[in-house]
């Protein structure tokens with residue numbers, strides 16, 4: 001390609017378009033501008049050069065001179081040719097990092113052309129920009145051997161605001177449900193947060209706004225509501241990306257929850273990569289959703305699961321973990337935080353060890369994200385899964401983060417609308433990430449609720465959330481241990497989250513939970529979807545109080561007193 005192709009200066013175009021008054025004038029300007037695009041040879045009009053996602057035919061051909069990119073481009077639609085010309089003026093003769101950093105949205109806004117841009121996959125301008133940025137990013141990755149460094153999560157909001165307890169009433173006021181009373185008029189102490197959290201008003205409002213202001217299906221139509229809904233979904237994706245510090249939004253796949261995310265991995269990745277003789281390493285403290293999909297994979301593929309034990313102090317036996325790793329370990333998966341013990345596993349260290357034998361690593365972060373941001377790039381895991389409903393967002397939404405290369409290497413799992421580029425009577429071609437793994441209409445309002453949920457957590461700061469939970473967990477643990485016959489299944493305080501599971505000798509957990517419920521205290525009793533762990537602990541069920549950012553020391557006092565009361569009357 002002729003790398004000497006030149007395009008008009010962007011500033012000149014900006015000036016010209018600024019003088020135009022109406023949309024119609026601007027359309028005429030674009031059509032005229034399109035006619036001035038340099039000659040584009042016929043042989044460049046190939047499928048490979050075509051930009052998928054444009055309704056018209058658009059081709060972009062890059063050429064790299066060792067320092068900057070030059071582009072040649074064309075379209076079969078007159079107005080689109082004008083937009084192509086604007087993009088060429090904006091992006092040609094720039095380095096990859098200049099392209100990545102170029103504020104094209106602002107430029108288009110300044111030229112009154114922003115309405116041509118929407119996040120719809122069928123939006124041509126969006127697809128063209130994405131194609132150009134992808135070229136730049138792939139060059140950056142090949143230069144520095146890793147993905148594009150997008151900015152780390154914004155931690156600037158975490159300036160010292162003092163302990164969360166000082167603002168607890170203000171925080172509780174954000175959660176309308178906490179004003180509810182039980183049937184006897186008692187305030188309800190909701191201590192079942194590890195199962196599902198409550199939602200602040202901002203999250204409730206965001207869901208309500210979707211349905212009362214702009215609900216429409218996403219990534220399809222181009223009308224105003226559809227665009228707003230699509231923008232909402234994509235803004236949430238960006239929010240999640242920042243929250244987990246993923247390199248790219250394409251690595252954030254929305255699923256129905258953590259369970260659906262593990263199933264996606266076990267099927268799409270597992271079916272392709274695991275076979276007879278291979279081993280899957282799991283820990284004894286996994287939730288069923290990080291067990292059963294792997295057991296199903298073993299049934300399909302003839303691989304076996306090995307269980308990394310826990311120690312008597314309820315932490316993971318890391319020495320055993322290391323010993324059990326071998327070249328047969330195809331996949332390693334562990335929970336970042338146990339939903340029963342509260343144990344926080346050293347995710348980064350475990351990933352590094354698993355990497356040493358070339359295993360693929362899945363981290364179950366369902367009990368980690370409620371307490372604040374995680375850093376998937378620091379962990380370096382291949383996959384990280386979590387659910388929205390445990391972290392202040394709606395039910396029905398979760399995330400499967402995957403490194404781009406591995407997601408690209410995987411076949412699709414479910415088929416249907418949205419996950420295709422094209423379908424013919426003879427077959428189909430796959431959509432790009434993340435849509436390849438998002439078949440069908442997604443849970444739109446639920447996904448949109450992720451953004452305010454994340455913003456709420458960020459406004460408090462994850463250190464504060466964890467510190468507060470530990471304070472309450474400590475108070476609860478000490479109170480419970482003072483009651484005769486109570487056993488608490490918890491590691492040392494600094495190694496755990498705000499989950500306190502316990503059993504009382506000779507009394508069934510169900511009865512304790514019932515007494516507590518009568519006193520307006522909501523805890524969970526059962527195996528908490530971790531039956532193998534309970535077998536290991538030697539109990540069939542445990543009672544679990546799980547604290548969150550809106551719980552108070554008074555609630556913990558009520559809880560401990562009620563357990564003591566239950567033990568007294570039930571023994």
Ligand SMILES: Cc1ncc(COP(=O)(O)O)c(C=O)c1O
Pocket residue numbers: 194195256257258259260287289290335337338339364366367387389398529
């Ligand atoms: C550690 C852990 N992993 C996975 C899950 C599954 O989450 P979901 O039911 O939202 O898919 C849970 C839910 O309790 C959990 O605690």
